[in-house]
Amino acid sequence: MGYVKTVVEKNLVRDSLVLMKISEDLKKIPGVEEALVAMGTETNKKLAMDLGVFTPDVEKASEGDLFIAIRASSQEALEKAIAAAREMLSKPAGAGEAEFYDVDMALAALPDANLALISVPGEYAKEVAMKFLERGIHVHVFSDHVPKEDEVEMKKYAFERGLLVLGPGAGTSIINGVAIAFANAVRRGPIGIVASAGTGLQEVSSLIHNLGSGVSQGLGVGGGDVKNYVGGLMMKLGLKLLDRDEETKVLTIVAKPPEKETLESILQYVEKETRKPIVFGFMGKFTLSLPKGLVGRASAARSLHATALEAVRLVDEELYERGKEKLTIQYEKLLSMLQPYWEELSPKQKYIRGLFTGGTLTSEALTLLDELKIELYSNAPLPGQKQLPDPFRSVGNTIVDLGEEEFTAGRAHPMIDPTIRRLRLIEEAKDPEVAVVLMDFVLGYGSHVDPVGAHLPAIKEAQKIAEADGRKLVIIGYVLGVSGDPQGYESQIEKLRSVGAIVPPTNAVGVLSAAVVASRGQISRDIVDKFYKEYFEAYIKAR
Amino acid sequence: MSLKELIEEANKKAVENMMEAEPVLVDVKLAKDFIPGFKSDMILHAGPPITWERMSGPLKGAVIGALMYEGLADTPEQAEKIASRGDIVFKPNHEFGGACPMAGVVTPNMPIYIIHDKKFGNYAYSNFNEGIGKVLRYGAYDKEVMDRLKWMHDELFPALKAALHEAVKDKGGIAIKPLIAQGLHMGDEGHNRYIAITRLFLIELIPYLIQADLPKDVFMRVYTFAKNNNFFTLNIGMAAAKAMTMAAHNIKYSTIVSVLTRNGTDAGIWVSGLGNRWFTAPAPVPKGVFFPGFTQDDANPDIGDSSITETAGFGGFAMAAAPAIVSWVGGSVQFAVENTKKMYQITYTKHKYFTIPYLEFQGTPTGIDIRYVLKTGITPTINTGIAHKKPGVGQVGAGIVSFPFELFKDAFKAFVETYGA
Amino acid sequence: MVEPRKLFNTEVKVVNVGLRIFYEDLKKQGVKVVHVNYQPRPKLEKELESKLSELL
Structure with missing residues (x-):
């Protein structure tokens, strides 16, 4: 099954994205059958086992160590791949492009920034986000594992000031047609979305596009937003901002059903603070009972498929009729x-x-x-x-x-x-x-x-x-x-x-x-x- | 005044002194003639204090070579025995006003450069540079190394002495600060790139070598040695940097770093307001580019007093002035520029005299402030030569290294203890 | 209180802090973006942290 060699680099830490790219590049070297350059986590060790490049050295690697594991058809290819891996690892990150080391420096270079995309480890997300919020800059926090109290603090601060905190843990937003983090090249249009579910937002916005309509803004507020500890602060603010936005004709929510208290306060808020038609896309086996004030103005759907269709129906009946045939196969x-x-x-x-x-x-x-x-x-x-x-x-x-x-x-x-x-x-x-x-x-x-x-x-x-x-x-x-x-x-x-x-x-x-x-x-x-x-x-x- | 205000005032003074110092090369001497009481049972070395047992390969190698140079041992084995039985006292150069590259080993009969700071009156020293590859400062001690050291003592030293005598007569010596300032505009940064500065220095020196009336063959050997060694002026630049940082040292309340160095085992710093108190942590291993046949695995932890250049606001901190440096130490041109930019965040001021054309002639980042290091988590990042971890091999590459955060944290703790808050 | 900057229906200008891939994707879309290579600051003890902010 070829030759296998592994090298463990103690205390060498690299971004998983970088490592993935290096692993991919190594596989292009002639004679290399498998290449895995990864941190020594249990997941990666298991992967090494599955790829047939597991050795006692890899087993000994700790989570802070990096391992290079290669399987090749010849000794020569093996050595070549190891050397190439080392070379790629030694390249300084960011070579060739301007980088900054702190927020102040970056803002000096882009003084009129209006959005920060933050993907630092969760425990540091608040510290970074606050630097932007204090200057009136909206943030999209991609980071996971942000402590709940940090999320609450950021969102309370931002809510009072009319600032958006998208996320934490939000994979997706679409701002003025620009894909933020994981998002699709969705056409701009009349549907404004607030989502607590990342791929949910991707699916609904893409289906809207494929139905021929478009999205004004897609705001990913993170899964925690609709839980009681946050109380839907950013979902509310997002809906309010979209309601005041001239481009937006229909409001759409894509979310897991909120906790009871939060649901009630969101419904109240929507009734009071918004005027536009709205689709409540609360996913799954959940039945919404609308408050009286929203009957006639609001729709409710249980799937991403139905939410996208309904949002399109509310802006353009004709597009809906045509699209329904295409999406909902009889x-x-x-x-x-x-x-x-x-x-x-x-x-x-x-x-x-x-x-x-x-x-x-x-x-x-x-x-x-x-x-x-x-x-x-x-x-x-x-x-x-x-x-x-x-x-x-x-x-x-x-x-x-x-x-x-x-x-x-x-x-x-x-x-x-x-x-x-x-x-x-x-x-x-x-x-x-x-x-x-x-x-x-x-x-x-x-x-x-x-x-x-x-x-x-x-x-x-x-x-x-x-x-x-x-x-x-x-x-x-x-x-x-x-x-x-x-x-x-x-x-x-x-x-x-x-x-x-x-x-x-x-x-x-x-x-x-x-x-x-x-x-x-x-x-x-x-x-x-x-x-x-x-x-x-x-x-x-x-x- | 609040402590904060006292610190600001002290730091302003410290960086002002550092920048206004006027280091002039005035003489070369044997070390014993400069350092009072320097006897053959003492060896000076780079970095913070260290015992023989804890020394890394290159420092041990240099000590072995130095003992043979002094005639105290005939063989490396004998030298090791002498060193290991505790007869020798090891002391850091910095405690005597010196800064010497890599192992930085100095013994009584080694010639050293004498820098006089005409502004503040301080004297600083450094040893002579041997070139690259197999050299004592990287821990090599074979015959080739020993023969070169002997020549440097027997011929180079008196030649330079005579020339500097002429220079002092003519204009008080050779001023080094202008050479560094010009070098920064010619693609040097003053730590690992001394190509322009060495040429500038030679242009200054040659007339005095001629006036010193040396035999033609001696002149040619001295000239050829200096011309062929791109690091010839490194040690002079380091002694000048030492003089600059001495002017910034021992200023009450100052949080500016006045020594930043490593001995191949530990890295160590001094802080101006805390006197000669060492703060140390394990020296990191530099990452870099290796000479053919060597790899990262051969690299010794970082070693040398040469980071005095960064302490004084040039060297690695001025990398944006020296894009070509990356062919020697690795990385990209962008990295060189970014490193300078990054260092602005941990330094107190921008240098008045050392400027970087590419950055719109901004001054270099000058005066590492331990408070800023703690605030940003950024530590001084420098370029450096890399020694083989075994004694006797020598230089194997060059690269980049960042100092450990703990140094600055420990120093700050001590600062708070000393001055209250 | 600082006014929130206008975000909708104006040019999006982004400061990307963290993963570089997002910076590259934004550049691909022609967005004005600067990248911050974020290194978390080593943790300081509470007491030291407060002394530091006092002295800075």
């Missing part, structure tokens, strides 16, 4: 499209394996499968669903969120680094009971330059493994994106189709398709009808 049509796939399944193949990178896409999948009465395991289960005993191994129907902590400690998010999912896909293919593998490919700024391309070899290998065993594996790949995204929306879809994958128009349709294939079209009609009504369109409609 069930009969769906059955006839999918039948050829399930007919090729062997009798033993019955399970769905969802390998997701987007958190909100995962929870949407969990909700929808639950609604379709499919029992499943997950590493992030909904109440009533089963916890996956080992997140690294699927059982039965399994939906995993690969963006969860256990997969990301010490390495880049799977939207950026496809390695973990590639390996997992191969594992799923080896299981003779798996019928469908469902994956999301999130395009846009921040994401991998070619997520589908990076998975193609693994998809082909998975198909080969199944075929060698006399089976056929159904791959459903949902591409979240718009045509202006840097990765090329159309070419990503084309690549998936080239390997025989099913490419659904929305995440929700992808999930339904997986259920249909795995059940060979045998879902009861009652369930399907209810599903279409409750998840493919708004359950409360304005006007």
Whole structure:
């Protein structure tokens, strides 16, 4: 299996993004079969094991140590790769571009900045954010693990002053059409969104674009905002600012259902402080009861799919009618499209394996499968669903969120680094009971330059493994994106189709398709009808 | 006045003195003739105090070579024995007004440059530079090294002495501050790049060498040695920097760093308002570019008094003036520029005389203030030669290194204890 | 009190603090952006921290 060599660099710390890029570059060296340059976390050690580059040295590496692990077809290539890795590691970060070392210096260079994008370790986020807020500059805090009290302090300070604190833990915002952190090249338009769910905002804004409409502003306020400790401060302020914004015609919320007290105060606030039509996209099995003052002005939807459609309906009925056909594929049509796939399944193949990178896409999948009465395991289960005993191994129907902590400690998010999912896909293919593998490919700024391309070899290998065993594996790949995204929306879809994958128009349709294939079209009609009504369109409609 | 105001006033004075010092090269002497009571049982070295047991390879190597140079040992083994049995007293150069590169080993019969600060009256010294590669200051002591040292003592030293005698007669000596200021406008930064400054110095020196009436062959050997050694003037620049920082030292309430150095095992600093009290922490290993055949694994922890240049507001702090330096120490041109910019955040002022054309002739970052280091978490970042960790091998590369934060934290703690708050 | 700077329907100008990839993505979109290479400051004991702010 080739030559393996590992080198541990004690106390050398590098950004996981940098390391990922180095690992990728090393694989391009002729003769190099596998290359992993990573920090010595348990996750990375396990990865080294899976890649077949694990050694006692790597095992001894601590979390503050960096290891270089190479497998190559020759001793020469091995040495070359190690030397190249060292050279790349020794390059100073930021060579060739102006960098600043503190906020004051940076602001001296860009004195009229109006937004700060902060992605420092969470414990330092407040310290940095306050420097901007004190100067009247809005902030988007991408950082995770910001202490709750810090979030509250920042948001109270900002709320009183009419300043936005997007995040913490917000992956996405769209400001004046500019993608902030992970976001898509969405057209500008009349729909203003406030979201506490990052990929939720990506999905809804991209669907709005693909329906032909656009987004005025997309404000990611972070998951903590709708919890009682914050009380929806930034959701409220965001809605108010959008209500006063001339470009915005319809307000849209994309969020998990808020805690009760917060929900009530948000509803009150919306009733009092805003005038425009609004879509409450509170995801999942949750039924909103509107206060009287909002009846007629407000809609409510349970899925990303339905939220996007409803927002478009409120701005342009005609676009909605046209788009509905495209997004919400009629069930009969769906059955006839999918039948050829399930007919090729062997009798033993019955399970769905969802390998997701987007958190909100995962929870949407969990909700929808639950609604379709499919029992499943997950590493992030909904109440009533089963916890996956080992997140690294699927059982039965399994939906995993690969963006969860256990997969990301010490390495880049799977939207950026496809390695973990590639390996997992191969594992799923080896299981003779798996019928469908469902994956999301999130395009846009921040994401991998070619997520589908990076998975193609693994998809082909998975198909080969199944075929060698006399089976056929159904791959459903949902591409979240718009045509202006840097990765090329159309070419990503084309690549998936080239390997025989099913490419659904929305995440929700992808999930339904997986259920249909795995059940060979045998879902009861009652369930399907209810599903279409409750998840493919708004359950409360304005006007 | 509040303590804060007292500090500001003291620091202003410290950096003012540092910038206004007028270091002039006035003489070369044997070390024993400059340092009172310098006997053969004492060896001076770079960095903070250290015992033989804790010395790293290059410093041990230099001590071995120095003992043989002094005729106290005939073989390295014998030298080691002498050093290890505790007969020798080891003292830092800085405690005697000196700053010498790398191991910085000075013994009584070694020739040294004498710098006189005409403004404040201080005297500072440094030893002679041997060139690069296998040299005593990097811990090498083979025959080639010993022969060169002997020549430097026997021929270079008297030649320079005679020339400087002429220079002093003519105009009181050779002023060093203007040479550094000009060098910064010619692509040197004054720590690892002395190409322009060495040439400027030679232009000053040659007439005096001629007036000293040296035999032609001696003149040619001295000239060729100086011309071929791009680091010839480093030690003179360091002695000048030492004089500048001496003028800023021992100012009550001042939080300005007046010594910043390392001995291959520990890094150490002095703070102006805290006198000659050492604050030390383990010396970091520089990252850098290596001569063919050597790697990062061969690198010794950082060593040398040469960071006196940064302490005085040039050297690594002026890297933006010397883009070509990156071919020697690694990194990118942008890095060189950014390092200077970064150092502005931990220094008290911009130099009045040392300026950087590329940065719109701003003064170099001058006067490291321990308060700013604590506030920003940025520590002095310098460029440096890299010694092999084994004695006897010599220089293996050059690179970049940042001083440990703890030094400044400990010093600040002591400052608070000393002056209350 | 400092007025909030106008953000909507004006040119977005960003200070990026932390991950460099976001800086690069913003540049790709033609946004005016400067990058801060943030290094968390080593922690100081509370007492030292307060002395420091007193003396700065």
